[in-house]
Amino acid sequence: MSCSDQSGLDAELSAFGRPGGPTVRPVHDQFHGDLLEVSMGPQHPSTHGVFRMVVTLDGEQIVKLKPVFGYLHRNHEKIAENTSYLGSMPYTDRLDYLCSMSTNWAYALAVEKLSGQAVPDRAQYLRIIMAELTRLVNHSCLVGFLFNDLGTSFTPLLYAFREREKILDLFESLSGSRMMCNYQRFGGCRVDPSPEWLAAAQALVDGFPRFLDEYETMLTGNEIMLARTQGVGRLDPAHAVNAGITGPVLRASGVGYDLRKVDGYGFYPRFDFRVPVGEAGDTYDRYMMRILEMRESVKILQQAFRDLPAGPVMDPKAKLRGFRPKAGEAYGRLEGPKGELGFYLISDGSPNPWRYRVRPPSLINLTLLEEMCLGHTIADAVVILGSIDIVLGEVDR
Amino acid sequence: MTLALLLIAFLLLGAAVAAMLSRNLIHSALLLVGAWAGIAAFYLWAGAEFVAFAQVLVYVGAVSMVVLFAVLLTRQGATAAPVEFDSVKRMIGGLITAGGVAGVLLGAILGTPMDVTAAPPPAAISVRQLGAQLMGPHAAALLIVGVILTVALLGAIVIAAVDKPEDPAP
Amino acid sequence: MLGSGILKGLGVTAKNFAGSYHDPARMVTQEYPDTPVKLPEAYRNFPFLVTENATDPMGTLRCVACQICEKECPPQCIYIEKSKDKKPDATGKPQLYPAVFAIDTAVCMSCQLCVEVCPFDAIKMDQIFEVAATNRFAGLLLNREQLAKPNSYFHQLHPTDAAEVDGRLGAERKAAEEKARAAAAAKAAAPKPAAPAVTPAPKPAAGGPTP
């Protein structure tokens, strides 16, 4: 391959991903110079769980990246077709094992839309409290793992885990398990939190901004952090929207789309909070989105604790067993920490759903991984993957 | 002290011969580096510390890297290079030239008057005096050597650098 | 100025280093085997069968082998075989009892749905997490005898739930006794009594789920 082809490839490469550029990825033959194919994963310390990236390297730069997943496929949706509606609820904890509470709520939302089940006010408030606490857990986890990929020796990760453990202890004293809460039911919540629990949660939420400030002073202004993440893994807003990417990754590219504002499900319209939007769409913006969203979640939680109404946590007419929704279909969705998490159910009147489909935000955010990584080095690819925040339980289902 | 001299000489020549005989290119390159270390040991034996450490610093540290990189990047070092003569005429020519060079060297070595008794090592001059000498009478030579090395460096860069476009905007 | 971010970072880690010596919030290690772990009351691991008292566990099992939990369990890890004969339960009514009641703790995921759907409060969640067996199959398949634990143990684990359950069961027993006494009195008062009132059906499952 003569020198001109080298610049030809670069022209081809830079055109890709820009509007009007070739949408088909340029195929690189092996004889373009010694391309080195490296398979990272599925047992790789920095891929979050069993995820594999087959990366083709031209010297330092990534020329081709093929994500391979499916190692954690557990046939969740087929099993759900042979289990009762209630029986699938504990399985939704195992989808995105970092945020079981908000996944439970998404499933309960879909079933309630299917069966027209009403939910008392106190339960709506409790659901918002649990969802926002889960957002704090997920975002602190992500930020910790991202810094681990960037090369710190576990220090930011352990600070983030210190805060996360406090929230998980709250979940354990409420629902019985730290990560597999199985807390929501169709028509409300399973357990009414005790006043001591609410006081402990209030204390935790009030102390959270102090942790965030400590985190930001330590890392946001760090020169090495700026050099390693700014301009790395740039995502074009138009491409993100076309690929159906949602959540902090989309908002980091400048599209202010947040289901809590768009759908206004649950009692979110009663709360005033803001949705942060980035402008460069690179790894730094995605990191800052999580930090700013955590600050907004703290505001929501404080408002929720302030005007939590009394009353039942479960709708009296809710049926636990022998639950047969009328035939039909429903799609319930909510703004999970990773993006739009949706459940699409088709019922034929029997106690088991006829079709049970999960819209996994992690998998859909993963589709543009290659476009973000082209032209960067392997060290950047690991960081970009970390900034997208995928959990393999949700990607493979 | 002559025992140390003989030991170092034996090691040095052994390393050089092994370097020639070894089939594996990388092994011979490393044995060459061993030979350079032997030369540094000679300087130490002679009491010239500064030159010995300079020799180790320059040769064993840097030039060996250049040699090894050159060997590595040009040809796979591991494969044994074929060593045999193409034709008889070439072999005879090779032997004649080798004999001539050996003769000239031997003549020069035997011709120079070397008093057999090992002269007492001269008083060890301090590095400060060495520096003064270098910066004094030999300053011009030092600067010229510096210029030559810089020119060689720039030449290498010009040859090696493929006209890479300005690295893509981050 | 270049390096100011790095210096601030060093400052934070230094504060944490100093804090780890005096500030309990900055020293999170719990040395587990030495200091026993303090489990919250709602903590749940594998289920266990409640018996009225410890002296005669198989005699006073609350479970009436209605197999609701077997049907509702998502991973299907409960196996029940009904008994042939009947045995009077706490309220004196003859009930079936499980001849075989096995839970495969290798399959069970401690989701406590069985506790929620059980109309007789016969199965509750245990709090043992140090479970080790020498082999994967027989060692983890707990049979009826291994699962049965007395009501006092239930009180020790989940005090508030146990008190609430005992209150409800006590009220039911009192109601059953009054009905029996009323029936006996009515039988004594009018020698040719009508057929005795049908024994109350098991408490309809629709009631609010017990925690």
Added chain:
Amino acid sequence: MSIMPPEPSPGLDLETAPLLVRDWIVHRFPDALQWFVHHLLSITVILTVFGLFFAFTTIAERKLLARLQNRLGPNRSGLPWFRSLKLWGLTQPFADAIKAITKEDVVPAAADKVLHFLAPVVIVAFSLLGFAVLPFGRHLIPVELDAAILYFFAAGTATELAIFMAGWGSRNKYSLLSAMRALAQLISYELPLILSVVPVILVTGTLSTRDIALAQGGWTWGVLPHWHVFTPWGFAGFLIFLVAALAESNRSPFDLPEAESELIAGHLTEYSGFKYALFFMAEYFGLTALSGLGVTLFLGGWQAPFAILEIIPSYLWFMGKLAGMIVFFIWIRGTLLRLRIDQLTRLSWKFLVPLALLNLGNAAFWALTPGWTGPLALARWAVSAAIVIVPFVLLGRRLTAGYAPRTYRYAA
């Protein structure tokens, strides 16, 4: 090399106690052997002291990192027979050593056996050589060389050779690539390291570490020590030396080779068991030797910080400062992120080397103007500080052009 050290002052004080012990041992041997025993003794002392220092650096690193991260760190290992004895994990390094020795030593079939075996040997040998010229105390210097610093860097460069042999010997494509990357890092940071040391040589006028340590003696008003680090050019040189030492010993912000974002664990992929432990030990010896040199050149070697503190023996001051620098390196490791390979080399060639060259000019200016006293001394300090700070700010701004924390707008 004079055999007999300067006659130690009579009377037993801690300062010369080690010398008396050494002389007592040396004189027990016949004259012909005395020269040999004298050096053999200093070698064994260095090996035991710095072997233990290495052992306790590993445990200190793990416990300090733990404390930085709000946790305890290893505190379980005690003595095998005295179960009840509570040792707070002090015997952890010996447990690690036993584990490393007993682990199976796998040599890949296709590996080049000779190189694979020789690499750890060479790297440990050369990283130990550096200790020969460090002045541990007023009288405790193993070898008094006139060109000591040149010797130190000559010994240091050979570790690159060993890394190449390890990378090539493993006959593994990725470890060769990583060895190349490690070499690029070492070579590109060799220059700032040596350039940061040259100002000290220029001002003190000698290459001998003993004279440099002596040159930093004396205190103004009994309180301010004359260490090089308290002069503008010395402080700048010390910072550049620190950054280059971190890069030379593959530590925290520059631990590219064994970073998980690299392909595999660098050139050490094919090593296990005792050979891996040797590489690990060599890294720590290299780090300790470099810190020792840093202490000698910039922090006044074995000089006490205040006049009255002279009573504490000099070798304790040296070891204290050495431990201080190691703790600083561990603190850096617990905080900072890792640099990418291109940023790392850009930092060296476009930032450290220019600053080091300017610092050289700065030291020349300092050396030429000893006579300025009174107000002129202030001017001297101001000029010298300006020569350091102005390029630092300008180059820093150019290096971080386009990188800055951002402010964000909110949608709804």
